[in-house]
Amino acid sequence: MRVIKQFFSTAEDLELIGNKSEIDGLFRLQRRNVILFITLCYGLGYVCRLALNVVKKPLMDAGVFTPEEMGIIGSTMLYGYALGKFTNGFLADYAHVGRFFAAGLLLSAMTNMGMGFSNVVWLSATLWMLNGWFQGFGAPSSVVSLASWYSNSERGRYYGLWSTAHSIGEGLTYLGVAFLVAAAPKGLGLSWQWGFWTPAIICVGAAFLVYQYLPDRPRTLGLPTVADWRQDHGEAKTGVDESIWKTQLKVLTIPSIWILALASSSMYITRYAINSWGNVYLQEIRGFDLFDANLFIFFNTVAGIAGCLVYGLVSDKWFNARRPPANFIFGLLELLPLFVIFYGPKDPLILAAALIVYGFGLSGILASLGGLFAIDIAPKKVAGAAMGFIGIFSYIGAGMQDYISGKLIGESEIAFNFAVSGQQTTVFFYDYSKPIVFWVGASVVSIVLAGALWRVRASE
């Protein structure tokens, strides 16, 4: 146990390097490594998180799982992730993030491998919950790296850049994994199991990269803190001599953090509703095939890359690192297209355009509500804990969404059974009208809550 603890712990601070040009050189090198590898590997790790969403319809059609069972399995992952993000957020503040992150990716790969062999609800739910827990190693590690290597006035931009990883990962999943399991000629027509095994292989590769290239904190390398290096301090430098644990607990006493957690939670309901059920909705109700449905979801994720980057720039440059005005703009860009997607014209081009604007707005506001705004508000040395706290709320919301959506969809089920020579072929019909009200309503609540933080500014 001690060996494991020692392996994953952040190293002791080293004496500061005296040579300024050496400091500058090392900072430049490591900052490049940090942003490159947290973005790339977090994106690759995402493939192991979302695989189930792509193969959901094939699993339902094959009668392996009902919508309610799919909802249960999906929600266990999100609960596991919520717990993982929270506890791992606290742990990440003490960890060598490169090793910590790599362990999460490797273990997540193992659970994906197992999912390909399971058609039993409780086993799949357990594996997927563990996957959620292991997936929860990535975001806190990345955020701790961002807080350690980038200062206040530039963090919005780099956070935005890192947030593109969500979209890169989602895009890879919704296009890449869909290509594997979609019927020919659009896809390879492989069985649903490959939808889990391929992501597992990808995550092993990502684990290797992050283990090799993601550095520990600057002080462990003999560098000053990034705020000192860039002469970029916030409003107040509180609790410098306070223990990490005490400062972590202080996060829980900040009212803005609680409101932010609820706003993020509501937005995650919509986010994961579209991620988990969007492609099933497009296949079931709008009649697209698996590949095309995932292609539409892919459009939204690609637009998300631009959304993250533009959000960081807009909030840093136009609003002087104030997040609330940018939150409002991006919130509307997220909400309005939802009405077009679900209640608007049935034209595929309009649907694609609405999904693109939705993805753009969602990624922007999520970058803020899901982390950036929290680490602005919280003391920087406990960025991981602040992120973890927001994360647990967000993913409890997302998990509840998956179960509630699955249940609402399952309740609307009409099974048309065709008895054929002693066997039975079943075609299922579902009604998404109730889940859609739930998904859109959650976005409205989120934007209202985020608006309540209009006057909140960054600390340190």
Added chain:
Amino acid sequence: MAVFKYTAIVLFLLVSACAPEPTNSYCSTHKSAHKEHQMEVAKLVINANKKGLVEVNFSLPSNQLEKTNERLKQVENILEVRGQGSCTLVSIDVNQEGESVKAKYHLDCGVNKPLKQVDIKLLDNFPNIDEVEADIKTAAVRKHFVISRQCKKPIFEF
């Protein structure tokens, strides 16, 4: 490094041990071939609306009936509808039109009593029917597909 090496070996062994599922060539090609014999296939159109009314239209070439169309006059030979409440048969209309037989059934399953299950018994009760083209519309969605005796799964997008 050893961990990565052995993980890669295990993954390779697991993946390489799997073989694709066997496929039925008729079913895999029927998506594109169905149009060629579409006119000779039995057709089932069901419209279940929000008010609980279920309209069923069934047509088939008369040579696919064994002798007479008497069996079509019993709705339980065609389908059984199960919902939150019981469904009442409102009307049955069976007619010979040229070389095909057309049957219409109206059922009332009640407002706010959603359907849960519909058992279609055509392929069991009419042995000469090999294939049914179904066009089913519920309050939320419409699906158009083919059910064939030779295929385990329905065929969509033909």
